[in-house]
């Protein structure tokens with residue numbers, strides 16, 4: 595992972611998003627993923643909703659490519675688009691097959707309120723956000739997933755559980771999250787106080803959306 599100085603902008607944003615940050619990365623849904631104990635019905639509803647989330651996330655990555663201030667950044671962002679459209683997409687399709695998800699639920703499911711709230715945040719940011727604001731939302735979504743997946747003590751038996759962990763607990767993903775944080779720190783250094791405050795509010799709101807997203811499929 596790219597070295598991030600202690601107390602960087604991204605660290606400050608994360609620290610000021612407690613206790614929600616820890617609630618996401620230690621969520622009981624993730625513990626149940628680790629031991630493979632999530633009932634199929636719950637895993638199915640989570641993945642069906644998450645596939646819709648990933649659609650808006652991909653559009654947000656596209657906005658980041660358009661909004662970036664240099665070619666090197668566009669290249670890094672475009673590389674992550676390749677992951678979402680290949681390994682990640684085939685994981686969803688294979689899992690939907692294994693869990694018996696009907697075509698309508700793959701393409702146009704009824705959305706949970708938590709999915710709608712996250713979608714609203716991503717669309718607002720995509721349509722009206724600065725590059726720093728787009729990076730802020732992307733960073734929360736990726737860094738929270740790296741942090742919970744890194745806690746995985748072992749590999750559960752079912753590929754639906756195991757591969758969902760592996761997609762987020764691997765050196766390439768760690769490097770991508772490191773890049774996102776370093777990019778947010780770089781761009782954050784040139785922001786005025788008002789813009790930094792806007793990023794903080796977005797970071798906190800996105801972290802809250804992550805808690806609510808897991809909660810919607812738990813308890």
Ligand SMILES: Cc1ncc(C[n+]2csc(CCO)c2C)c(N)n1
Pocket residue numbers: 644647648651674677678682735736739762804807
């Ligand atoms: C609610 C929710 N939040 C974050 C992610 C993480 N995530 C979103 S797209 C993607 C692929 C690649 O970079 C990853 C890891 C998720 N899946 N669902």
